[in-house]
Amino acid sequence: MMESLDQPSYFFNRELSLLEFNQRVLEQGKNKENPLLERAKFLSIVSSNLDEFFMVRVAGLYDICQAKVQTEDMSGRSPIERMKESLFKTRTIVSELYQTYDALLDELKEYGIELVKYEELDQKTKGYMDYYYQNQIYPVLTPMVIDQARPFPLILDKTLNIGLLLMGKQDHEQVFATIQVPSVLPRIVPVPTEKGSVHMLLEDLIKPKLSELFSSHEVLHSCCYRITKNAAMHVDEEDAEDLLETIEQSLKQRKWGEVIRLEIESSAPREIVQILEEELEVEDAYVFRVHGPVDLTFLSKLGNIEGYNELKFTRIIPNSIxxxxxxxxxxxxxxxxxxxxxxxxxxxxxxxxxxxxxxxxxxxxxxxxxxxxxxxxxxxxxxxxxxxxxxxxxxxxxxxxxxxxxxxxxxxxxxxxxxxxxxxxxxxxxxxxxxxxxxxxxxxxxxxxxxxxxxxxxxxxxxxxxxxxxxxxxxxxxxxxxxxxxxxxxxxxxxxxxKITIAPHKLRLKFEALIDREIKHAKAGKKAHIIAKMNGLYDKQMIMKLYEASMAGVKIELIVRGVCCLRPQMKDISENITVRSIVGRFLEHSRIYYFYNDGEEEIYISSADWMYRNLSKRVETMGIVEDEGIKEKIKQILDIYLSDNTNAYELQADGGYVPVEIKKRIVNSQMEMLHVMKDEAPKIKICDVLMPILK
Known part of the structure; x- marks a missing residue:
């Protein structure tokens, strides 16, 4: 039975599924029902997530490809195929991210929130910004020219830099120079104004001063760039006498990791790109030209500017006991x-x-x-x-x-x-x-x-x-x-x-036994039901066990926030399985596992997702919930998550996610939880949660 379920077409690719999650986060940034400054934060999260995606997933694939490993993943893709598809999908997301960024800036401008360039300022304001530059920024800058006496410097991971092509005023020779935009200074610089909230990006204040920094040369071209490095740490724990010191040393080595991505402004001339590719040893396939500021994580700070409460989520005060x-x-x-x-x-x-x-x-x-x-x-x-x-x-x-x-x-x-x-x-x-x-x-x-x-x-x-x-x-x-x-x-x-089950000792076996029990009930003609809420589902053995349960007639409702490699709604295989992802104001992080057990319901909460690393490579715990009142409360919570039609997306058989359709009433599970988790909250049915509560 299990062998027949081991078919590549029955599984999604992990990297593409993770990128689909980032697409859903991006959708929150585009969603006009969300407040403007909160949408800016969602775009920042996408940018930050893509950083980690390259530092971990793409870096891992790169190492595998360099080692010429040909092993296919569960979806039947070779490492090279996974890399190509991941890079292609990432470019699509990045393009959409910057289009959304441009549209968001236009909307923010209507409320007086602007990002401006130096040349757009009047003379009085330029004078103020010049003073700020001279006293706060200039002393921190370190311009570096690359020539025979000065080798290419170490460029730090995820720092913003400005690359320049210079021509000597005396010898007319071209040289490359680079300068790090100081990460110790705020990326967003306030611009004095009588009304509204006007800001300038730090790099846009440095760029007009480049001729002063390199006064013996003419600045031919300049552009911002940023690199992402392989974040893997290879620690031999067996031979490490002091694990703390060993990891400290590994962290120091991380800054020398291979460059896995180069982001650069789309206006960058080919000469600068070629120099960076050669010096950083990065292939053209890993170069991303962006139509806007390099590194949009600064949007999280923009989203937190003082005032403008009407453009933010209403502050929530957690319920106390x-x-x-x-x-x-x-x-x-x-x-x-x-x-x-x-x-x-x-x-x-x-x-x-x-x-x-x-x-x-x-x-x-x-x-x-x-x-x-x-x-x-x-x-x-x-x-x-x-x-x-x-x-x-x-x-x-x-x-x-x-x-x-x-x-x-x-x-x-x-x-x-x-x-x-x-x-x-x-x-x-x-x-x-x-x-x-x-x-x-x-x-x-x-x-x-x-x-x-x-x-x-x-x-x-x-x-x-x-x-x-x-x-x-x-x-x-x-x-x-x-x-x-x-x-x-x-x-x-x-x-x-x-009462507690731990991984990697017995947790996998425990989950399999719980699913097998539901299979037994289903085959006996009894009601069988599994609800599982987690962050990721990427364990082949667990996925095949769920297919087996579906084929036996077990109703399976999965709430999986991020990666999900299970393909639902396949005829005769997974047609009893539904998968939904909740992506909203809060990051869904809880893991809850419910088993009907012929009416003797069992509920567990756990630190573990159904991912190979959690079940086989980590120490994890899962504890049974025995208090009847708490069990009822958790069942109510699961019911609300399964009724969400505001933050929920349903996974389709083709791997795409579709927003859950709003039928009779709007249900926002995360806002509904605020009511449910009050002291002595009554047991309620799903009620309307109006969108204005978000604003």
């Missing part, structure tokens, strides 16, 4: 479990739980995993204080969290200095699970308090990532959490865990 304001969190958890759903509910209970534990004389130990934390993490501060207060504090800091390595190294050193026992996980695996354990001495003995969830312990991203977690004092959950931490810090076996 009144009971936790009135009583100690430990007292509440001794009586019942608590569900937290961010950002619709405040992240404060988690922060305050660690802070309270740090100062509570009854707390003996705190153990926590940290994957991505904020730059000024109150949780890390509390953990450090707990250790200084004499408590046993164990923190697993994942040093290999991509693009957060430096931040995590900083926190690891701080925690160690404070007396925490810092561990770096299991050799060969990333530790991606999200779990907190607090051991407290009470009248009737030791009580273990646990938080397990789907998201990072990050107080900043908790404001715009949707994540779910459960706080509990359940004895068996506490036992399982203890076993997990003993496994992470030593060689303890995870075989005795009952």
């Amino acid at each position: 009144s009971e936790l304001k009135e009583r100690s969190i430990f007292d509440v958890l001794r009586e019942k479990d608590i569900l937290l759903h961010h950002p619709f509910q405040s992240f404060d209970p988690i922060v305050k739980m660690v802070q309270q534990a740090a100062d509570d004389p009854k707390v003996l130990a705190i153990k926590q995993t940290l994957y991505r934390v904020s730059g000024h993490s109150p949780i890390v501060e509390a953990l450090a204080r707990a250790a200084e207060n004499g408590k046993q504090v164990t923190v697993l800091v994942e040093l290999k969290a991509r693009f957060d390595e430096e931040n995590n190294i900083h926190w690891a050193r701080k925690l160690e200095k404070s007396g925490c026992h810092v561990i770096y996980g299991v050799i060969g695996l990333k530790t991606h699970c999200k779990i907190l354990l607090i051991v407290r001495k009470e009248k009737d003995g030791l009580t273990r308090y646990v938080h397990f969830g789907t998201g990072n312990y990050n107080d900043v991203t908790a404001n715009f990532y949707t994540d779910m977690g459960i706080l509990t004092s359940n004895h068996q959950m506490g036992e399982d959490a203890s076993i997990l931490f003993n496994m992470l810090s030593g060689y303890a076996s995870a075989d005795k865990m009952k």
Whole structure:
């Protein structure tokens, strides 16, 4: 059975699916129902996502192609085919991105928000900008000419640079020069004006001054350019005596990585492009000429300019849990479990739980995993204080969290200095699970308090990532959490865990068993139903298991935000499977798994997606939800996600995504959650959520 499902035509390509996700984000930037400045932020997100796409996915494909590997992916594409299709699709997105950018600027101008060029200013304003340049920008600039005595400099990854073609005024020889647009200065420079909000890009203030910087030469041409480098880190953990120092060294080497993309203004003459291609060793296929400013991530800052509230989403205040304001969190958890759903509910209970534990004389130990934390993490501060207060504090800091390595190294050193026992996980695996354990001495003995969830312990991203977690004092959950931490810090076996399942040990087998149970019920003529919400679905084995379930008659509803390599609605194969993606104001990040189980419904929340890396290459957790009230609430949440017709797109059999049709009423799941997650919110049916609430 399984072999017959292993057909390339049954699967989508991973890179193209990821680009389809970025297309959906771009659609939010084009969506006129969204406020203007929020649309600007969506365009910034697309630009940032494409950076990561090249640093990781394209870079990986490039390495495979260079090694002349011919292995096909699950969709039957060779590495070269995947690369060509990815570059072609990316060019289409980039073209559409800049068209949308131009249209957005025109709309913003109607509200007095403008980006102007130096030459457009009157003499008085030019004088002000000249003064700003001379005092704030000029001292930071380092112009570099490339000749026999001066080799081509190291161009840093993702920095904006200006390339110049110069001619000597005396010898009339042409030379190339480059200058980095200072990343230490704001990219958007305010321009004084009596009304409206006028800005100039930093590079557009530097360009008119290039003749002064290179006064002995005539500037023939100038243009902005930017490079993206391979972000892969190759760390031999087996031979690393000190993993922290090894990763620190690898980070330093990253700046020497191969150039995987060159972005350059479309006005750039061929001579400059050829020089950069030769010096940077980048092929023409990886050169992107853009019709507008290079690097649109600055739009996130533009979206945050002061005022103009009518052009932004209405500020949302997360719901608080009144009971936790009135009583100690430990007292509440001794009586019942608590569900937290961010950002619709405040992240404060988690922060305050660690802070309270740090100062509570009854707390003996705190153990926590940290994957991505904020730059000024109150949780890390509390953990450090707990250790200084004499408590046993164990923190697993994942040093290999991509693009957060430096931040995590900083926190690891701080925690160690404070007396925490810092561990770096299991050799060969990333530790991606999200779990907190607090051991407290009470009248009737030791009580273990646990938080397990789907998201990072990050107080900043908790404001715009949707994540779910459960706080509990359940004895068996506490036992399982203890076993997990003993496994992470030593060689303890995870075989005795009952409420929590972990990857890579048993999580895949657990999912397969849960799906097999639904298959058994379907074959017996009983109702069988699976709902799974996740960020990505890219595990061939899991996809084939879902096909098997669909063929048996199991109803499968998937909510997959990003990559999805499963092809739905194939006759006789996946016609019982629907896939929808929710892309809206908040980044959908929660992982929820529901199984009907012949009426004895089971619900799990997890840190893991159905991707090969999560199930086979990472330490992940999945915890069962047993509290009946919380189960009902999560079922209600899933129902709302499945009813969304504002932020939802349905995956088609051809790989395209189509917005869900609005029929009788508008349902915006993310706005609806604000009502559902209020204290004592009534159980409600899906109600109208009007678009003006977004404005």
